[in-house]
Amino acid sequence: MDQANQLRIIKASQQTRPVARVITVTSGKGGVGKSNTSINLAIQFRKMGKKVIILDADFGLANIEIMFGAVPKHNLCDLIYQGKNIKDIITWGPMDVGFISGGSGIAGMSNLNKDYLTYIIKNLVQLDAIADIVIVDTGAGISDAVLEFLVASGEILLVTTPEPTSITDSYSLLKALYRHPRFQQDMTKVRMLANRVQKEAEGQILFNKLNAVVTRYLKIPMTYLGFVPDDPQLSKAVMQQMPVSIQNPGAKSTAAYERIALRLLGKEDEERQSRRGMAGFFTHMVFNKKQ
Numbered sequence: 001m002d003q004a005n006q007l008r009i010i011k012a013s014q015q016t017r018p019v020a021r022v023i024t025v026t027s028g029k030g031g032v033g034k035s036n037t038s039i040n041l042a043i044q045f046r047k048m049g050k051k052v053i054i055l056d057a058d059f060g061l062a063n064i065e066i067m068f069g070a071v072p073k074h075n076l077c078d079l080i081y082q083g084k085n086i087k088d089i090i091t092w093g094p095m096d097v098g099f100i101s102g103g104s105g106i107a108g109m110s111n112l113n114k115d116y117l118t119y120i121i122k123n124l125v126q127l128d129a130i131a132d133i134v135i136v137d138t139g140a141g142i143s144d145a146v147l148e149f150l151v152a153s154g155e156i157l158l159v160t161t162p163e164p165t166s167i168t169d170s171y172s173l174l175k176a177l178y179r180h181p182r183f184q185q186d187m188t189k190v191r192m193l194a195n196r197v198q199k200e201a202e203g204q205i206l207f208n209k210l211n212a213v214v215t216r217y218l219k220i221p222m223t224y225l226g227f228v229p230d231d232p233q234l235s236k237a238v239m240q241q242m243p244v245s246i247q248n249p250g251a252k253s254t255a256a257y258e259r260i261a262l263r264l265l266g267k268e269d270e271e272r273q274s275r276r277g278m279a280g281f282f283t284h285m286v287f288n289k290k291q
Helices: 003-015 034-046 063-068 076-081 107-111 114-124 144-154 164-180 200-215 233-241 253-264 268-272 277-290
Strands: 021-026 052-056 098-102 133-137 153-159 189-197 222-229
Touching: 021 034, 021 144, 021 277, 034 052, 034 063, 034 133, 034 153, 034 189, 034 253, 052 063, 063 098, 076 114, 144 164, 144 277, 153 164, 153 277, 164 200, 189 200, 200 222, 233 253
Parallel strands: 021 133, 021 153, 052 098, 052 133, 153 189, 189 222
Antiparallel strands: none
């Protein structure tokens, strides 16, 4: 079955289903709060009435399940190799936020034949009917797996801290994305979130510093989404395996995540026009890679 037929199958399925908004959260290095961002934004979206599922695409670690304090019975490998239904591999965490552990299944998808991939993607498209928003929490850094997710995504949220290494690694990640042969600049929105800053002005300065270099050398349009302050209440919540947005609604970081979620929802109409949904996301990620 050629790519044109594959895409027709996916397009036909999308015509009869709603299409989820897919937000890919990433970072140039580990330890900057990427998974915390994914989880707390998911909680804030739930508070605003949205159905949310997190796809934990960092198959080297299990940050989402650790922070949720829940151990999944199944992961994406069970969908691929054990014939499980997509609903079987969703683990439900606090406030009914669903999450899917990628395991090694994501890495293995590129080795499957196209007919089998079509079967898998037709299962994954069910996420479009289950969730309003799917948050893809990638691994950190510039691995091939991370870049494949970013290339497939129409909406990227880049988490950066004021540490010089974080700024440098964020730029390196965007440079690798820019040089990727399948990166479509006009189809991708990149937004930066300043994490662990002392005050609002520091977040804006951090964005201006990174954006100046990105604009000059990469020509990738990047917008500033907002900041999350360095907050001891967030660290305390992490230690207790509970999202700060649930444990401490009055925390400074909780208020920041709420503002960012509201800004993202404020761009709902803008994102709907170019939304691929989960079927389009994985079709773009896997089939185009095989060409």
